Amino acid sequence: MTQLMNENGIRCDGRRIDQIRNVSIKVGVLKNADGSAYIEFGKNKILAGVFGPRDVHPKHMADQDSGILRCRYHMSPFSVTERKNPAPSRREIEISKVIKEALQSAVILKDFPRTVVDVFIEILQADGGSRCAALDAASVALVDAGIPMRDMVSACAAGKVADKIVLDVNDEEDKEGQADMPVAYMPNLGKITLMQLDGILTPDEYKKCLETAIGGCKQVYEIQKKALMEKYFKNGEA
Numbered sequence: 001m002t003q004l005m006n007e008n009g010i011r012c013d014g015r016r017i018d019q020i021r022n023v024s025i026k027v028g029v030l031k032n033a034d035g036s037a038y039i040e041f042g043k044n045k046i047l048a049g050v051f052g053p054r055d056v057h058p059k060h061m062a063d064q065d066s067g068i069l070r071c072r073y074h075m076s077p078f079s080v081t082e083r084k085n086p087a088p089s090r091r092e093i094e095i096s097k098v099i100k101e102a103l104q105s106a107v108i109l110k111d112f113p114r115t116v117v118d119v120f121i122e123i124l125q126a127d128g129g130s131r132c133a134a135l136d137a138a139s140v141a142l143v144d145a146g147i148p149m150r151d152m153v154s155a156c157a158a159g160k161v162a163d164k165i166v167l168d169v170n171d172e173e174d175k176e177g178q179a180d181m182p183v184a185y186m187p188n189l190g191k192i193t194l195m196q197l198d199g200i201l202t203p204d205e206y207k208k209c210l211e212t213a214i215g216g217c218k219q220v221y222e223i224q225k226k227a228l229m230e231k232y233f234k235n236g237e238a
């Protein structure tokens with residue numbers, strides 16, 4: 001078993017307990033999508049493409065009063081060490097659902113009745129926290145597609161590793177640690193749109209973990225904004 005934290009509180013990948021992995025985002029990377037983003041979140045490498053608003057197929061899914069949102073989170077066969085079967089797994093179906101719900105509160109689709117906005121997420125390389133990183137890229141891709149939004153959605157996990165609350169759990173910490181709490185947050189509205197918890201925390205740890213994750217979301221938000229500024233404003237400034 002890997003030692004997850006040394007006696008100086010340094011984690012297995014060299015980070016402090018309150019330190020997020022390196023995050024970089026590039027906007028507008030797919031020419032055929034209406035909006036797109038590529039994110040590297042530590043060793044996670046993820047592409048998000050947004051298509052729409054466009055006609056809904058099958059038509060019975062259409063809502064006469066609003067546009068609808070569809071999301072697909074998909075892991076490429078080479079995204080993990082053992083080949084991943086390309087068919088959608090139970091886990092990918094669940095993650096697609098929670099990502100959709102986390103973005104749903106932010107998008108405003110009532111002006112696009114009978115249409116759909118499709119969000120396709122391809123995990124090229126996974127390293128723990130991929131649903132949060134995927135959400136971060138998808139949110140930026142929605143902005144890039146010009147979809148009206150109440151706020152950005154910024155996501156980051158926190159967790160419990162070696163009895164300590166840590167920010168941004170990596171793959172090893174996720175597998176061998178004590179708890180993992182992915183959180184998505186609308187930073188200007190101060191609202192949580194996704195919160196899951198795998199593991200057991202005391203009420204105090206729970207509170208600290210949630211606050212830590214929200215702190216991470218706020219850091220990610222700054223990186224999302226900067227990435228959009230880089231595409232839409234000269235020299236990255238408004």
Ligand code: ADP
Nearest residue numbers: 080081082084126127128129130131132171174
């Ligand atoms: P998240 O990626 O959002 O943390 P999970 O907690 O379910 O979602 O997964 C944690 C990590 O486990 C993933 O990021 C990935 O690195 C790894 N993982 C997921 N599915 C597989 C798989 N089929 N084979 C190997 N590793 C996987």
